Amino acid sequence: MSILLVTSSPRGAASHSTHVATDLAHKLVAADPSNTLVVRDLVANPLPHIDPDYSTGIYTPAEARTPRQAEVVGVSDAVLDEVFAADTIILATGFINFNISSTLKSWVDHVARSGKTFSYGEGGPKGLVSGKKVYIVLASGGIYSEGAAVQMDHAVPYLRSVLGFLGMTDVEVIRVEGVGMGADAVAAALAKATAKVDAIAAANTDQAAA
Numbered sequence: 001m002s003i004l005l006v007t008s009s010p011r012g013a014a015s016h017s018t019h020v021a022t023d024l025a026h027k028l029v030a031a032d033p034s035n036t037l038v039v040r041d042l043v044a045n046p047l048p049h050i051d052p053d054y055s056t057g058i059y060t061p062a063e064a065r066t067p068r069q070a071e072v073v074g075v076s077d078a079v080l081d082e083v084f085a086a087d088t089i090i091l092a093t094g095f096i097n098f099n100i101s102s103t104l105k106s107w108v109d110h111v112a113r114s115g116k117t118f119s120y121g122e123g124g125p126k127g128l129v130s131g132k133k134v135y136i137v138l139a140s141g142g143i144y145s146e147g148a149a150v151q152m153d154h155a156v157p158y159l160r161s162v163l164g165f166l167g168m169t170d171v172e173v174i175r176v177e178g179v180g181m182g183a184d185a186v187a188a189a190l191a192k193a194t195a196k197v198d199a200i201a202a203a204n205t206d207q208a209a210a
């Protein structure tokens, strides 16, 4: 199994999403010695925002692209190669201003490519990225899985929509939520997330042994 870990928190070493997602990635690798891990750190190496050269370049045949178009489309191609090569994708993000981090949004912008990851046919849109297992690890100061703030969660519904549009429908969410509510809340949120990580890792270990 090839695992792709995408981290995107702007909070560096303090990031809960990076910590929990990295823990999950390492435990999945340990579940089967043949598993491999690729890490894309969107904070250390942010992707460029898509721009006019990108928006034109992706609709221009490769041989007719300007050098700048070829460069920016090449960035997207490299990101797509990682996505298509992965069996399992772990997306880690902090909940930033009621949505995913802007660096992860930029990753989505490079992944959603007409003719590559989705197409339009007679039956409407078709996702072209199939057979992936996706884990979303989302850390948030407040609680958005239940209660009054549910409708303010623009992160999980957005990711489920865009990933589903691209064909990635097997999506599991691990929340580290309520971390803005004091030390006890942080400990409880991390314990709950880690229990979920351990359950996922154990299931993968059993599967590898079967």
Ligand SMILES: Cc1cc2nc3c(=O)[nH]c(=O)nc-3n(C[C@H](O)[C@H](O)[C@H](O)COP(=O)(O)O)c2cc1C
Pocket: 009, 010, 011, 012, 014, 015, 016, 017, 018, 093, 094, 095, 096, 097, 098, 099, 139, 140, 141, 142, 143, 179, 180
């Ligand atoms: C710039 C910024 C904006 C944030 N916006 C929100 C928000 O809208 N709602 C919320 O519940 N928490 C918000 N938080 C708190 C983060 O969700 C929380 O710190 C979370 O742990 C971030 O994920 P990380 O630990 O992976 O970095 C914000 C934090 C930062 C730094």
